[in-house]
């Protein structure tokens with residue numbers, strides 16, 4: 129089956145789909161995006177993704193290109209036309225196409241692009257053995273709560289991690305506190321056994337998986353402390369893990385080449401992953 133992309137009202141062959149060279153997404157990274165997981169034909173946590181999309185659009189004063197119901201229809205249609213049962217949907221909205229000028233254009237319709245791709249399950253090895261992270265300075269702007277397509281610091285950080293043989297880079301603010309990963313949220317289980325993650329303010333993206341873990345943990349009576357944690361605390365933690373739509377929950381077993389506790393995935397991390405997998409299968 130050949131891939132199909134939705135671009136501004138049309139379903140096009142993926143290989144030929146494109147936007148105009150003066151699309152503000154292309155020229156200024158003036159846009160936002162979302163990634164939604166599809167599991168056995170069902171969208172996981174679609175509503176929280178669409179809620180966050182709305183918040184990102186509002187923060188940038190970009191009008192929604194269509195109603196929520198219409199967008200949900202397009203998402204389903206892209207998944208269907210691509211025959212995706214297990215995979216991800218990518219959707220991007222930019223301020224639209226206009227003659228290049230920094231200030232907002234008038235009377236311009238936002239651009240909407242939706243693509244879908246099949247994904248393989250996370251290799252069991254990553255879950256069973258855990259993954260490594262490096263740490264880097266957080267050089268991003270002060271509104272990381274907006275899911276902007278402007279991702280230069282994130283891609284530079286991810287490449288640094290890859291070059292170092294690590295899965296992710298955790299970013300540190302000027303106080304040495306962990307903000308988040310380049311495309312994941314960061315968590316630890318500290319010496320006292322508390323699950324700690326940074327509060328969702330403007331320094332991080334409020335991950336939909338982060339919210340799912342909070343919800344599932346609460347239902348099990350597992351407490352979560354939302355406060356910044358330092359690199360020093362992470363190094364001494366009993367467990368560490370990261371969360372995202374594409375990784376779900378992955379145990380972090382090395383930080384800057386040093387093992388976390390005994391260097392094996394922690395019990396709570398694996399328990400939270402299992403809870404997420406169950407929730408997706410429901």
Ligand code: PMP
Pocket residue numbers: 163282308309310311312313332333334335336337338371372373374
């Ligand atoms: N932080 C950043 C910077 C991200 O890009 C992502 C992935 N979009 C996340 C966290 C995790 O968010 P989610 O659980 O919604 O995928």
